[in-house]
Amino acid sequence: MDIPPGLTVPNTGMVCKLNKSLYGLKQASRQWYEKLTEALNTRGYTHSLHDYSLFYRKRGTSIVFLGVYVDDILLTGTDIDEITELKKFLHHQFKIKDLGRLHYFLELEILYKDDGILISQRKFVLDLLKEFSCDHSTPLSSPLDPNVKLRANEGKALNDPTQYRKLVGKLNFLTNTRLDLAYSVQLLSQYMQDPREPHLRAAFHMLRYLKKDPTLGVFMSSSADFRVSAYCDSDWAACPDSRKSVTGYIVLLGDSPISWKSKKQETISLSSAEVKYRSLRKVVGELVWLQRLFEELTLLSLGPFHVHCDSQAAIHIAKNPVFHERTKHIEVDYHFVRTKLQEGLITLHHIGTTAQLADILTKALTGIKHCTLLDKLAMSILPPT
Structure with missing residues (x-):
C-alpha cells in the first residue's frame, strides 16, 4: 500500500499496520x-x-x-x-x-395510516425525474410501450452508455417498493453492456410513467389476515434474441405484497407447459424460504400456502407423476414442486388469465390493464399534504 498523503516516514521500506477498520476498505x-x-x-x-x-x-x-x-x-x-x-x-x-419512530430509511418513506402503513420512495422518484430533466414531461400510463419489442443489437449504439447504466441502476433501486417496474427493469438491465438508442428511449418512457404517480408505493395492511397466497406466471420465448422465457411471481400476506420477482429463465423451455412449471418452481422455492423466516418471526401455522397458476398442464405435472410425455425433458430438481405439494406446504389452484396478478411481472401491458392490476395489488399513492 502507498503511504497516505501528508505522512512523512524516515524509511521508504516501511508499511502501515492496520489497527482499526476504516470506511472504504474492502474488509x-x-x-x-x-x-x-x-x-x-x-x-x-x-x-x-x-x-x-x-x-x-x-x-x-x-x-x-x-x-x-x-x-x-x-x-x-x-x-x-x-x-x-x-x-x-x-x-x-x-x-x-x-431518530425516533420510523419515517425515513434508506430512501424508503413510511406513512402511518389507521389501517396500515404505506411504503414509498417519493423523494427518490422526484429527484430522479429532476436529475434526468423529466419533471415537466407528459406522464404515461404504463412503464413500457407494449407495441415496441426491444432487441440487443437493434438501433444506433450510444456514444456514452454511462447515462443509460446510471438510469437503469436507479430504476432498479425503485423496484424495492414499485413491483410495477420489476418487469421493465429486468428487461432494460439485459442491455447494460451495449445499450442502444431504442433502449434509452424505453428507459425515458419509464421516467414519464413515474411522472404519473411519483408517490405510488406498497400498502402493508395492519389487519390480522395472515393468509399467504402466491401467483406465478410466465411468457414463453419472450426474448427475441435468445428465445428464453420470462418468469414472474408475487407473494401476498393477506392483501399486502411482500415478495415479487421478474426474471428471465436460465434455459430455453421446449413448451408452454414447461415454462409455466418452471415458474411454479421459482415461487415454491420462495415460499419454502418464507415459511422458515415466518417461523423465526413467530408466525406459525400459516400453511398451506395457496399458489395460483393459469396453466392446467403445469398443475397436472405437479400432481401427476406419470405425466411422462410432458415431463421427460424437465430437470429432476424442478419436481420438488410435487414434493412440497405432497408435504402439504402448498395447494395448487387454477385461475383464469384475466385474474392472474403476476401478469404485470412477465410482459408489457396496456395502460388500462396495467392500472387494473395495480388496484388489485394494494399499490397506493400518498394523500395530498
Missing part, C-alpha cells in the same frame, strides 16, 4: 458486521439463519427484532423496556443516534 463491512454480531450476542441476540441482516431475541412474551443495513438499524418488538435498554447498550458500544 470494513465484514469487520463491522462481526463487531456488531459480537456485541449483540453478549446481550442474547441471535442472527437469523435465513436472513443475515436480521437479529432477534425471544424470552417468554418478550420479542425484539433488529434489521441491519451496514450501520443503519431498525428496532421493533413487543418489549418496549428491552428496546430502550438495547438503545442504551448500542449507544455505549458504538455511539448511535436515535
Whole structure:
C-alpha cells in the first residue's frame, strides 16, 4: 500500500499496520458486521439463519427484532423496556443516534395510516425525474410501450452508455417498493453492456410513467389476515434474441405484497407447459424460504400456502407423476414442486388469465390493464399534504 498523503516516514521500506477498520476498505463491512454480531450476542441476540441482516431475541412474551443495513438499524418488538435498554447498550458500544419512530430509511418513506402503513420512495422518484430533466414531461400510463419489442443489437449504439447504466441502476433501486417496474427493469438491465438508442428511449418512457404517480408505493395492511397466497406466471420465448422465457411471481400476506420477482429463465423451455412449471418452481422455492423466516418471526401455522397458476398442464405435472410425455425433458430438481405439494406446504389452484396478478411481472401491458392490476395489488399513492 502507498503511504497516505501528508505522512512523512524516515524509511521508504516501511508499511502501515492496520489497527482499526476504516470506511472504504474492502474488509470494513465484514469487520463491522462481526463487531456488531459480537456485541449483540453478549446481550442474547441471535442472527437469523435465513436472513443475515436480521437479529432477534425471544424470552417468554418478550420479542425484539433488529434489521441491519451496514450501520443503519431498525428496532421493533413487543418489549418496549428491552428496546430502550438495547438503545442504551448500542449507544455505549458504538455511539448511535436515535431518530425516533420510523419515517425515513434508506430512501424508503413510511406513512402511518389507521389501517396500515404505506411504503414509498417519493423523494427518490422526484429527484430522479429532476436529475434526468423529466419533471415537466407528459406522464404515461404504463412503464413500457407494449407495441415496441426491444432487441440487443437493434438501433444506433450510444456514444456514452454511462447515462443509460446510471438510469437503469436507479430504476432498479425503485423496484424495492414499485413491483410495477420489476418487469421493465429486468428487461432494460439485459442491455447494460451495449445499450442502444431504442433502449434509452424505453428507459425515458419509464421516467414519464413515474411522472404519473411519483408517490405510488406498497400498502402493508395492519389487519390480522395472515393468509399467504402466491401467483406465478410466465411468457414463453419472450426474448427475441435468445428465445428464453420470462418468469414472474408475487407473494401476498393477506392483501399486502411482500415478495415479487421478474426474471428471465436460465434455459430455453421446449413448451408452454414447461415454462409455466418452471415458474411454479421459482415461487415454491420462495415460499419454502418464507415459511422458515415466518417461523423465526413467530408466525406459525400459516400453511398451506395457496399458489395460483393459469396453466392446467403445469398443475397436472405437479400432481401427476406419470405425466411422462410432458415431463421427460424437465430437470429432476424442478419436481420438488410435487414434493412440497405432497408435504402439504402448498395447494395448487387454477385461475383464469384475466385474474392472474403476476401478469404485470412477465410482459408489457396496456395502460388500462396495467392500472387494473395495480388496484388489485394494494399499490397506493400518498394523500395530498
